[in-house]
Amino acid sequence: MASRDSRTKDAFYCRKEKSLGLLCTNFLRLYDREGVDSIGLDAAALQLGVERRRIYDIVNILEGIGVLQKKEKNQYTWKGFAAISGALEVLKEQGEKEEFHTYITNVSNEKERSLLSDSKTECPDKCSKSDKGEHRREKSLGLLTQNFVKLFLCSEVEIISLDGAALALLGDSHDRTAMRTKVRRLYDIANVFSSMGLIEKVRDPESGKPAFRWTSVGRSRNRSSIASDGKNCKRRAFGDDITNTSVKKCKTIALTEQHQKYSSKDFVFGPFAPNVSMVESHETSKDGQIQNWDNLFCAHRPQYSNKAVGDLFHHYAEAWSNWRDEAKDKQQIEHGS
DNA sequence: CAGTCCCGCCAATTT
DNA sequence: AAATTGGCGGGACTG
16 A cells, blocks of 8 residues: 555646645535435545545535534535525624624734723633533634634624734734634635635735635625615524524534525525526526525625636636546546556 | 645544 | 544645
8 A cells, every 4th residue: 555646746736736725616516416415524535536634624614604514423414505694694693792893903903902802702601611622612613614704794894814813713812823823724714715705815905915805795784884775684584593502512513504494405606506607697597596596695796706706717617627637537546547 | 935725643532 | 442523733835
């Protein structure tokens, strides 16, 4: 053993091909289709041609958004893109309740405003040092993912840098090391979010440093929206509970819930359309699919900025070829080239 | 050089 | 004890 594969550092190694974002795209494409209900980690790793470890990263992040839900050992339930809206709703409410809007203070500006409430960031429960298990979960990728989302959904600030997010989510410890580690994780999350089109990398007007902007999905109050907006408020009829309050033993985030139980699962998510080449123009609504998606997200409409669409399509195409390539490669290796 | 962030060691958890 | 999970951060890759 220990011969081929693995460190293919020779030849043409392209870091891009190994990115979490691409892996996420492939993962999503692989499971976003009819008949998919559960996902086996082993199968996923094999199909996608990556080590188990990487699957955990993807899965944990996606679970934080409600796309997946852990069922049992090695098994996850596919909830689909349709579950995202519900998850975001919950996260937004939680975030508001936890005053997440005070956590983000201008990146380059030290307003110290977060001193408003105690210095205890996130995890408002009283535990803090009781359960040892909770301690681990506190630093989990899944939780970080959710908190990252809350930052975007609850703050009026729309451009957030990873450093800013890390600073806010870190709450206190100024450890240079802790900060670095946190940012590394945020990069991971940002990459999968970017591949999904949930966020988009931009340039902070002020600092000129790279940052991210939430791509209009669950955006909260915009300073521009006056009280007269009304905006058809989503006020979904379903989901009335913020359940998951059982942060006790239940390790599952259970954000997904059953929310849109009736929504068709044939949702199309941006560039991930199986074959339909709709360019997100709600006009092409030959079917109600896109309409539904849009409706569910209650997004006024600007799903993806033209730029983003083009970008994603490119990524998409690239991913596809890569996917086929890898699949074939895998097969080859399997048979022992 | 400053951002990115892949890779995989190895500890915590679960079976 | 074995198998799963998955923090964590060194340091290779980009631009």
